[in-house]
Amino acid sequence: MRLPIVVKISVFALAVMGVYTYYANSIPQIQSKPPEELSLEGGNVTQEQLIKAGEEIFKGKGTCEVCHRIGQAGARAPDLAGMGARAVKRKPGLSAKAYLIESLLDPGVYLVEGYPNIMPKVDKPPIALNRSELWAVTAFLESLGGTVDVALDDIPKSAGAGAAGGGAQVAELKLPGDPKAGQAVFTGKGACVACHKAGSIGASPVGPDLSQIARIQTPDYIMAKILDPAAMGTVAGFPPKVMPQTIGQTLTAKEYVDLVSFLLTLKGSSATPAPQGKK
Amino acid sequence: MVTRQRDARFHFFLFAAAILALLSAAPALAQEAGKEVAYRAFPLIGSRLAVWAVAQIHLNFAAFILGVPVFAVIIEIMGWRTSTALLGGLFLFILVGFYPKFWSYMSGIFYSTFWVYGILFFLETFTVYLWYYGWEWLSGAKKWIHVCLGVLSNLFGTAILFVANAWVTFMVSPGGIDEAGNLKSLWGAINNFTWMPINIHRIIANIVFGGTIAAAYAAFRFLSASSDEERARYDWMGYIGNFVAISAFIVLPFAGYWLGREIYAFNQTMGITMMGGFLSWLWIIQAILIGVLFIGSNYYLWLGMERIPGSERYRKYIPYLLMVIAAGFIVWATPRSMVITLQEARAMGGTHHPLLGLLGVMSAKNTAVNLMILTTFLSFLLYRRANRISTKPWVGTGMAAQWATFGLAAAVVTFFGVYGYFVESIVRIGFSVYQVLSVLGAIVLVMAIDIPMFRGARSTGTIRWGQIAPRSQYILILLAVTFTWLMGLMGFARSAIRQHWHVYGVIRDTSPDAVTPALGYAANVITLVTIVFLLLVMFIFWLGGLGEKGKEKTHGAVAPAVAAGSGDRK
Incomplete structure (x- = not known):
C-alpha cells in the first residue's frame, strides 16, 4: 500500500521531534525552584545550626557556588578555602567578619587581584538575602578556617530589606484588615504574644521575634503560617511543632485578616520602604 | 471565495477559543470581585502552560509573517495575518485573566506603547491588504506604489516587533525604573539591555524561519507533484526558501553572541546562570539542533549539485x-561538565574529561x-x-x-x-x-x-530543476521542523533565565508555577506547541490551496513557473 505524502511527511516530522524530545528527557533534569526564606531573628540558634544554614544558602539560594569553589580556584572568583583565617588580613583595620560582610553587601569595594568585578550585592535582587541569611552565610565563611564570632547585630539593619520580593510587589499589597484590631487579636484571642515578641509588644522568647516579620517574610508565607504552621516549617533554633495547629481555625475571617494586616506593619525600628536594587 | 469563507470559520474558531479562555476565569473573577488578585488558575493545564503555549504559537506565526515578505511573491496566502491578530488576542486574554497583578504592573509601565502597538497593527493590516489586493490596479506605471507598499508593510511589521520586544525584554533586563519598580523613564524601559540585541536576533531569525517554512511547503508540493513542470517549480521554490534561510542563518550566531554579551552586561548572575547554571544543558540541545541545521543545509546543497x-x-x-x-x-555539542558518579569522577580525575573537557568551553x-x-x-x-x-x-x-x-x-x-x-x-x-x-x-x-x-x-549546462533526489525534500522538512523546535527552545531559554521572577529583580513570581521546569518538561511542551503550529500552518496552506486556481487567474503571476531544464538560476 502506498502511503499518502502527507502521512509520510507527518510521520517524518513527528520522528524528528520525537528524537529531540527523547534526548531532552534523557539528560540531567534540573528544576530551578524559588528559594525559601530563612528567619533567625531573635532565635536561640546554635553555632552549628547557623553554620549549617549558611552552607545551605551558599550552595542554594545564594548561588555562590556558581562562581566560588572551596578548595579549588575558580575562573570567575577566588577559592574560599581558608577564607575565615584569610579575611582578617585582606584589609588593614577590618576584622574578618567586617570584611566578609562588606564583601557580601558591597563586593566591588575590594577585589582580589586577578578577578573581575562581577559579584552582585547579595542582599539585593535577584539573590536578595535577608539579614538572617547574611548572618548565616557570614558565619559559614568564618568557619572556613577562622573563628565564628559574627552576631545578627553585626549585619547592618538596612541590609536585606528587599528580601521579601520586588518592590513593586510589596508596595502593591493591600489588605482590607484593620491592623489595630489585628494587634488586639495578637495580644488577645490569638494569644500570639504568649510566645512571640512584636516590636514593643511582648517579650516571650518561646517563638521567633516577629518585630521585622514584614521585612523578612512574604505576605504569602505569613498567611500560610497562621493557617498551617507545621506545613511551613520551623525557624531554625526553635523547637518544631510548638505553634498550635488550630490557631487558624479558631479565628474568624475578619480576625484573620486583621491579624495579617497587623503583622504586615511589623517592619522593625529601622524599617524603610523595601528598596530593590537593579543593575 | 471558498478560501475566505474557510478563513472566516478559522477566525471564528480562534475567537471562540479566546472567549472560552476568558470565561474560564469568570467564576474566579466573580468570587474575587473587589479584591486584588495576583493569580488565577487556568483549568486543567494551569496558567503557565496556557500562557506558554499560546505565546509560543503566536510568536511562531508572528515570526513567520515577518519573514514571509522576503519571498511573498512566491507564497500567495496572506490570510494568516488576521489569524495572528486573533492568537495575539487570545494570548492577551489569558495574560490579563490569569496574571492580573503582573499585567497591572506591566500596563503601568508600558501603557502608552500599547497605543503605538495598536496603531501600528492597524497600519500594518491596512498596508498589507492594499498590497495584497493591489496586484492588478497597481501594475504597470503604478508598480512602484505596490513595491513601496511592500516595503512599508515590512517597516510596520518590524516596528510592531520592536514594540512587543520592549515588553518582553523589560521582563528579562528591566531598565528605566527606580529601586521600588516605579517608572522613571519610558525610553529607559524600552531601550533596556537586551532590547536591541533581541530586535536584531528576531529579525534575522524570522527570515530564517520564514525561509524554512516556505521551503518545507515547497517540499511537500514537490513530493505531491504529478508533473515535471510542477516538480521543477517547487524544486526552485524550495531552493529559494532554503537559500534565504541559509543566508540569514549564517549570521544568526553573531546576533546571539551580542545578545549573550548584553545579558552578562546587565547582570553577571543571570549570564552565569544561563550558561553555567541549571540551563547549561540547554545549550547542548541547542548545539545539536544547530548542528542538524548546518549538516542539513549543506547536504541539501550537495544533493542539489547533482x-x-x-x-x-x-x-x-x-x-x-x-x-x-x-x-x-x-x-x-561537547558538554563541559558531565553527570557522573563519584567513582567515575575519581577515575577521570575530575568532573571534566582531561581532553574532551577542553572542547566544552567557549573558546x-x-x-x-x-x-x-x-x-x-x-x-x-x-x-x-x-x-x-x-x-x-x-x-x-x-x-x-x-x-x-x-x-x-x-x-x-x-x-x-x-x-x-x-x-x-x-x-x-x-x-x-x-x-x-x-x-x-x-x-x-x-x-x-x-x-x-x-x-x-561559460555555462556547462542548465540546471535540471525538478531532477533532485526526493530525500532532499525531506531535508527541507527536517530544517523547518528543527528550526521551529529551536525557536521554542530559545523562547524557553529567554523566559527561564528570569527563574522565579516575572520581571527580573522587580516582581517575584509567587504563583504555584514559580518553579522553572526542567528541560524534559520544556521539551514536551515545545514539541506539542510545534505540532499545533505545524498543523495550523498545514490547515492554512490547505485553505490557500482550495482557492489557488482562482487566485492565479485573479492575480496573474504568483509563483513563477520554472520549466524543467530551465537554465535560469537565481
Missing part, C-alpha cells in the same frame, strides 16, 4: 566539507561554529559556480585570492580559539568579536571577487 551539469568537478570536496562540519558539530565552541559557517559558505560557493566556468583572464589570481581569504579567516578563527585558553575570561569574550569579523569579512571579500569573476561565465 542536478547541475558540471558540478562533478567539485563533488570530490564534499567529504572534506562534511568532515569539517561534523567535527564542528562534535565540538559544539572551542566559538571556533567550531565559525569554521562551520565558513564551510557552509564554501558549500554555497561551490554550488553557485557548479555549472559556470569563468572566462576572465584574471581567474587564477581571483581563485588564489579567494582561497587565501578562506585560509586567512580560518587561521584567525583558530588562532584566537587556541589563544583564548591562555587568557582571562574577560579578554576571551572579546576574541569572539575578532573571530566573527574575520568570517564576515571573508564572506564579503570572497563574494566581491566571485561576482565579477563569474559574470558572463
Whole structure:
C-alpha cells in the first residue's frame, strides 16, 4: 500500500521531534525552584545550626557556588578555602567578619587581584538575602578556617530589606484588615504574644521575634503560617511543632485578616520602604 | 471565495477559543470581585502552560509573517495575518485573566506603547491588504506604489516587533525604573539591555524561519507533484526558501553572541546562570539542533549539485566539507561538565574529561561554529559556480585570492580559539568579536571577487530543476521542523533565565508555577506547541490551496513557473 505524502511527511516530522524530545528527557533534569526564606531573628540558634544554614544558602539560594569553589580556584572568583583565617588580613583595620560582610553587601569595594568585578550585592535582587541569611552565610565563611564570632547585630539593619520580593510587589499589597484590631487579636484571642515578641509588644522568647516579620517574610508565607504552621516549617533554633495547629481555625475571617494586616506593619525600628536594587 | 469563507470559520474558531479562555476565569473573577488578585488558575493545564503555549504559537506565526515578505511573491496566502491578530488576542486574554497583578504592573509601565502597538497593527493590516489586493490596479506605471507598499508593510511589521520586544525584554533586563519598580523613564524601559540585541536576533531569525517554512511547503508540493513542470517549480521554490534561510542563518550566531554579551552586561548572575547554571544543558540541545541545521543545509546543497551539469568537478570536496562540519558539530555539542558518579569522577580525575573537557568551553565552541559557517559558505560557493566556468583572464589570481581569504579567516578563527585558553575570561569574550569579523569579512571579500569573476561565465549546462533526489525534500522538512523546535527552545531559554521572577529583580513570581521546569518538561511542551503550529500552518496552506486556481487567474503571476531544464538560476 502506498502511503499518502502527507502521512509520510507527518510521520517524518513527528520522528524528528520525537528524537529531540527523547534526548531532552534523557539528560540531567534540573528544576530551578524559588528559594525559601530563612528567619533567625531573635532565635536561640546554635553555632552549628547557623553554620549549617549558611552552607545551605551558599550552595542554594545564594548561588555562590556558581562562581566560588572551596578548595579549588575558580575562573570567575577566588577559592574560599581558608577564607575565615584569610579575611582578617585582606584589609588593614577590618576584622574578618567586617570584611566578609562588606564583601557580601558591597563586593566591588575590594577585589582580589586577578578577578573581575562581577559579584552582585547579595542582599539585593535577584539573590536578595535577608539579614538572617547574611548572618548565616557570614558565619559559614568564618568557619572556613577562622573563628565564628559574627552576631545578627553585626549585619547592618538596612541590609536585606528587599528580601521579601520586588518592590513593586510589596508596595502593591493591600489588605482590607484593620491592623489595630489585628494587634488586639495578637495580644488577645490569638494569644500570639504568649510566645512571640512584636516590636514593643511582648517579650516571650518561646517563638521567633516577629518585630521585622514584614521585612523578612512574604505576605504569602505569613498567611500560610497562621493557617498551617507545621506545613511551613520551623525557624531554625526553635523547637518544631510548638505553634498550635488550630490557631487558624479558631479565628474568624475578619480576625484573620486583621491579624495579617497587623503583622504586615511589623517592619522593625529601622524599617524603610523595601528598596530593590537593579543593575 | 471558498478560501475566505474557510478563513472566516478559522477566525471564528480562534475567537471562540479566546472567549472560552476568558470565561474560564469568570467564576474566579466573580468570587474575587473587589479584591486584588495576583493569580488565577487556568483549568486543567494551569496558567503557565496556557500562557506558554499560546505565546509560543503566536510568536511562531508572528515570526513567520515577518519573514514571509522576503519571498511573498512566491507564497500567495496572506490570510494568516488576521489569524495572528486573533492568537495575539487570545494570548492577551489569558495574560490579563490569569496574571492580573503582573499585567497591572506591566500596563503601568508600558501603557502608552500599547497605543503605538495598536496603531501600528492597524497600519500594518491596512498596508498589507492594499498590497495584497493591489496586484492588478497597481501594475504597470503604478508598480512602484505596490513595491513601496511592500516595503512599508515590512517597516510596520518590524516596528510592531520592536514594540512587543520592549515588553518582553523589560521582563528579562528591566531598565528605566527606580529601586521600588516605579517608572522613571519610558525610553529607559524600552531601550533596556537586551532590547536591541533581541530586535536584531528576531529579525534575522524570522527570515530564517520564514525561509524554512516556505521551503518545507515547497517540499511537500514537490513530493505531491504529478508533473515535471510542477516538480521543477517547487524544486526552485524550495531552493529559494532554503537559500534565504541559509543566508540569514549564517549570521544568526553573531546576533546571539551580542545578545549573550548584553545579558552578562546587565547582570553577571543571570549570564552565569544561563550558561553555567541549571540551563547549561540547554545549550547542548541547542548545539545539536544547530548542528542538524548546518549538516542539513549543506547536504541539501550537495544533493542539489547533482542536478547541475558540471558540478562533478567539485563533488570530490564534499567529504572534506562534511568532515569539517561534523567535527564542528562534535565540538559544539561537547558538554563541559558531565553527570557522573563519584567513582567515575575519581577515575577521570575530575568532573571534566582531561581532553574532551577542553572542547566544552567557549573558546572551542566559538571556533567550531565559525569554521562551520565558513564551510557552509564554501558549500554555497561551490554550488553557485557548479555549472559556470569563468572566462576572465584574471581567474587564477581571483581563485588564489579567494582561497587565501578562506585560509586567512580560518587561521584567525583558530588562532584566537587556541589563544583564548591562555587568557582571562574577560579578554576571551572579546576574541569572539575578532573571530566573527574575520568570517564576515571573508564572506564579503570572497563574494566581491566571485561576482565579477563569474559574470558572463561559460555555462556547462542548465540546471535540471525538478531532477533532485526526493530525500532532499525531506531535508527541507527536517530544517523547518528543527528550526521551529529551536525557536521554542530559545523562547524557553529567554523566559527561564528570569527563574522565579516575572520581571527580573522587580516582581517575584509567587504563583504555584514559580518553579522553572526542567528541560524534559520544556521539551514536551515545545514539541506539542510545534505540532499545533505545524498543523495550523498545514490547515492554512490547505485553505490557500482550495482557492489557488482562482487566485492565479485573479492575480496573474504568483509563483513563477520554472520549466524543467530551465537554465535560469537565481
